[in-house]
Amino acid sequence: MEAPDTTSSPDAAAADGTVVVSGIQPSGRLHLGNYFGAIRQHIDLHKEHDAFYFIVNYHAMTTVQDADQLRQHTFDVALDYLALGFDPEEAALFVQSDVPEVTELTWIFFNLIPTSYLEKGVAYKEKINAGLTPNAGLFNYPVLQAADILAYGGTHVPVGADQKQNLEIARELARRFNHRYCPDDEPLFPVPEPHILDHVAVVPGTDGRKMSKSYDNTIGIFDEGDALKESVMRIVTDSTPLEEPKDPENCNVFALIKLFADEETQQEIAEKYREGGYGYGHAKQELLGLIEDRFEEARARRKELKKRPDYVRDVLREGAETARERVMPIMERMRERTGIVRTR
Ligand code: TRP
Numbered sequence: 001m002e003a004p005d006t007t008s009s010p011d012a013a014a015a016d017g018t019v020v021v022s023g024i025q026p027s028g029r030l031h032l033g034n035y036f037g038a039i040r041q042h043i044d045l046h047k048e049h050d051a052f053y054f055i056v057n058y059h060a061m062t063t064v065q066d067a068d069q070l071r072q073h074t075f076d077v078a079l080d081y082l083a084l085g086f087d088p089e090e091a092a093l094f095v096q097s098d099v100p101e102v103t104e105l106t107w108i109f110f111n112l113i114p115t116s117y118l119e120k121g122v123a124y125k126e127k128i129n130a131g132l133t134p135n136a137g138l139f140n141y142p143v144l145q146a147a148d149i150l151a152y153g154g155t156h157v158p159v160g161a162d163q164k165q166n167l168e169i170a171r172e173l174a175r176r177f178n179h180r181y182c183p184d185d186e187p188l189f190p191v192p193e194p195h196i197l198d199h200v201a202v203v204p205g206t207d208g209r210k211m212s213k214s215y216d217n218t219i220g221i222f223d224e225g226d227a228l229k230e231s232v233m234r235i236v237t238d239s240t241p242l243e244e245p246k247d248p249e250n251c252n253v254f255a256l257i258k259l260f261a262d263e264e265t266q267q268e269i270a271e272k273y274r275e276g277g278y279g280y281g282h283a284k285q286e287l288l289g290l291i292e293d294r295f296e297e298a299r300a301r302r303k304e305l306k307k308r309p310d311y312v313r314d315v316l317r318e319g320a321e322t323a324r325e326r327v328m329p330i331m332e333r334m335r336e337r338t339g340i341v342r343t344r
Contacts (some may be wrong), residue, residue: 018049021154022058023096026073030080031218032291033203033211037160037223038261041197043085045158051091052152052323057205058096058103059145062127062138078312080222080285092326094319095299096148101327105147107138108338110165112176113143113169116274122165131212146170150177151327157290158195164341167194173227188333203259204252207233219256219291222299232288242279253283260290263327 021040030039041128043055043212064070074095086093096102104338118124128134142165149157149170157167170302173192176189202210205217212218219231248254248270258266261294268312269286303313 003311013182014084015048019047019152019154019157019190020049020051020091020195021053021149021152022051023054023059023148024058024077024081024160026057026077027053027071028073028213029218029220030077031211031213031220032256032259033160033205033218035084035221035286036203037162038158039081039084039196041158041195042081043324045156045195046091048088049091049156051155052313052326053091053093054096054099054323056096056145056148059141062132062135062141075309075312078316079302079305080306082312082315083298085298087271088315090320092319094323098316099151099323099327100319101324102147102151105151106144106333107335108334108340109143109146109173109177110140111178112173112174115139117169117172118142120230122171123162124248130245142166142169143173146173149192150174151330152323153190153326153330154192155190156195157192159198164194164196167192168200176271188330188337204255206231206236208236208252218262221295222302224292224299228291229288232291235284235287237280240280242281243277246273246278246280248273250281251280253280253342254289255286257290259281260294310338 022038024038024042042051045051046053055074057074057215060073062071064073078093078095081093082088101138121139122141124134124138124141127138133137145166147167149167150173157163159167159169159301160189174187174189174191177189182188205211205215206219207217209215209217219228223231235249237253251273254273256270257269261269269283273283
């Protein structure tokens, strides 16, 4: 009979072998697209499993070039997560650059992936088309992301639908490393699974396109008062007059309402659309209320946390310590397998 595995953590959360990892861009104010695409899943999952969430400041250098801004955004994301319910007792939240092993692993991975593979990167091409300089950071972005995931032995990666291809590259790198350096029965890196919620694949922005910072059509999670009202009022609708019946399934406002409201409320509002005598202004008011309710507590918490920068810093430092403990033995095995010598 096999001996019980005494190396695994006694912690029930860790016992299923699932390691959730995800990176968060500190590139500005987080919006509803980020929330429904990824953050909500992050918050849901971090209590059930081992989870490592990192604020990807190295990745953000591809778009944020101002030092103060990068620093500010980095701490802001931490505040946002803590306010939205991330519990540092349950999992690790930290800054990517606090675990330098990840950049070491990135270099190892550079030698495992042909450049032709990266040239096909959709995100890369999109960013070039949007006017970013095609530098090596942008080009190699998915390799750093793969290192992010594999350094922690990540098995599960909750991300938005736009990250599918980057995940495929991480999967490919895990397979290639294992194939080149490991005996068949002892792969070092699990091949990570993307965890994408299809039904919220696209959160419409105020102009009806996918909500995205680069389209300037976002509604911020922590916007409030007039700023929030203005964004909601900006949502594009057609010109059907107030009294006429409307099709909820063809309306940007309703698409957002669906993300917030329970089944019953959705039905009620859809009914009002179809009956007529219900204008888009009414729907927008409804949406405004729903947004306010959903984030009211988080907003209050964020204001409190903002007064405690030392606490936020401590959370990140402790998160980084936990993360490094996790990474260290994996990296040691990586060096042994690849023949990278460390004499001290
Ligand atoms: N590229 C991701 C995004 O834009 C961020 C990211 C960096 C990430 N490293 C990661 C996501 C590792 C998941 C896992 O959202």
